[in-house]
Amino acid sequence: MSVDRQPVLVTGANGFLGAWILAGLAAAGRPAVASDLARDTRRLDDLLAPDRQGAIRWRSCDVGDAEAVGTLVGDTKPAAIVHLAALQIPACRAAPSLCAQVNIGGQINVLEAARRHGVPRVIYTSSAAAKPRGPANAPANLYGVFKKTAEEIARLYWEAHGVRSLGLRPHIVYGVGRDEGETSAITKAIRAAALGEPYAMPFATQGCLQYAGEVADIFCRCVAADWDGALLSDLTTEQHSTDQLLAAIRAEVPDADIEPSDTIRVSPSQGFDNTVLRSVIGEWPRTPLAEGVIRTIGQFRARAAGRHHAAPAGST
Numbered sequence: 001m002s003v004d005r006q007p008v009l010v011t012g013a014n015g016f017l018g019a020w021i022l023a024g025l026a027a028a029g030r031p032a033v034a035s036d037l038a039r040d041t042r043r044l045d046d047l048l049a050p051d052r053q054g055a056i057r058w059r060s061c062d063v064g065d066a067e068a069v070g071t072l073v074g075d076t077k078p079a080a081i082v083h084l085a086a087l088q089i090p091a092c093r094a095a096p097s098l099c100a101q102v103n104i105g106g107q108i109n110v111l112e113a114a115r116r117h118g119v120p121r122v123i124y125t126s127s128a129a130a131k132p133r134g135p136a137n138a139p140a141n142l143y144g145v146f147k148k149t150a151e152e153i154a155r156l157y158w159e160a161h162g163v164r165s166l167g168l169r170p171h172i173v174y175g176v177g178r179d180e181g182e183t184s185a186i187t188k189a190i191r192a193a194a195l196g197e198p199y200a201m202p203f204a205t206q207g208c209l210q211y212a213g214e215v216a217d218i219f220c221r222c223v224a225a226d227w228d229g230a231l232l233s234d235l236t237t238e239q240h241s242t243d244q245l246l247a248a249i250r251a252e253v254p255d256a257d258i259e260p261s262d263t264i265r266v267s268p269s270q271g272f273d274n275t276v277l278r279s280v281i282g283e284w285p286r287t288p289l290a291e292g293v294i295r296t297i298g299q300f301r302a303r304a305a306g307r308h309h310a311a312p313a314g315s316t
């Protein structure tokens with residue numbers, strides 16, 4: 001089987017990024033095996049019509065179960081694994097032990113299966129939360145500590161076993177389907193404006209607000225790329241504040257009823273660097289905030305009008 005015909009295995013496939021990446025792979029003509037605890041195509045159906053999902057096979061698997069992950073990888077023989085399955089904040093805060101099993105145990109299980117079955121590359125989501133910050137010069141919460149640990153596990157799997165990996169650190173991704181996690185507030189504000197509903201921002205912050213279509217495009221390019229080592233990279237260096245987000249929303253929806261917040265959510269604000277990612281995949285089309293907000297508003301409105309599958313895959 002040629003590498004292009006070997007599937008890409010996507011864990012956490014029911015989730016927000018999983019749906020966007022599956023849609024991007026389908027648009028690029030790459031077969032995929034989508035895996036999650038149990039199949040749920042709710043988010044994917046908003047991006048890709050069910051009759052265009054033929055190249056996607058589904059396999060249920062708990063990434064915390066080493067044997068199940070080994071069987072999944074052995075059966076599917078993927079050209080690459082895109083490992084997204086994780087608990088985010090606040091789920092991680094509510095169930096730290098389970099979060100460790102999924103976010104750390106899952107990382108070990110995926111890399112171990114990649115080692116045993118000779119998978120050429122693993123692309124996994126770390127997070128900007130793994131970045132050191134504050135007086136302790138360390139991640140600020142358990143979620144960040146677990147993501148940092150997952151990065152170290154990938155480094156050791158390269159050093160000890162030659163497993164190639166690329167850890168990507170998204171910060172705040174927005175787009176249709178982003179309904180879980182603390183920073184989904186960014187998408188909820190855009191959605192409310194699109195649908196003419198009021199929304200109170202739970203916090204003010206600044207960070208790398210990035211359109212889901214651009215992020216999916218990056219992952220699809222990584223799947224087709226080659227590298228050696230356990231690489232690690234931010235996705236973007238561009239930052240925006242929630243005030244800039246609200247301005248972008250109001251430029252499109254002047255009467256948007258979005259109440260700003262005085263509660264500051266502390267976020268990493270410096271040291272973003274995507275040189276490594278650019279060295280792996282070259283340059284890609286960026287989606288400026290204003291453009292991403294316009295597209296997302298359009299997609300939410302199309303969905304509300306019953307015109308599903310309106311969100312374009314990839315960066316277009």
Ligand SMILES: NC(=O)c1ccc[n+]([C@@H]2O[C@H](COP(=O)([O-])OP(=O)(O)OC[C@H]3O[C@@H](n4cnc5c(N)ncnc54)[C@H](O)[C@@H]3O)[C@@H](O)[C@H]2O)c1
Nearest residue numbers: 012014015016017037062063084085086125127170172173
């Ligand atoms: N969305 C963002 O802005 C953002 C930012 C930084 C990092 N990340 C990381 O990117 C990845 C994907 O994020 P997302 O927004 O799509 O998250 P999501 O919460 O929408 O999706 C995560 C998926 O993982 C699945 N999952 C949870 N436990 C599992 C288990 N034991 N076995 C198999 N699957 C399991 C869930 O069912 C869910 O479908 C995560 O690793 C997340 O930490 C996301």
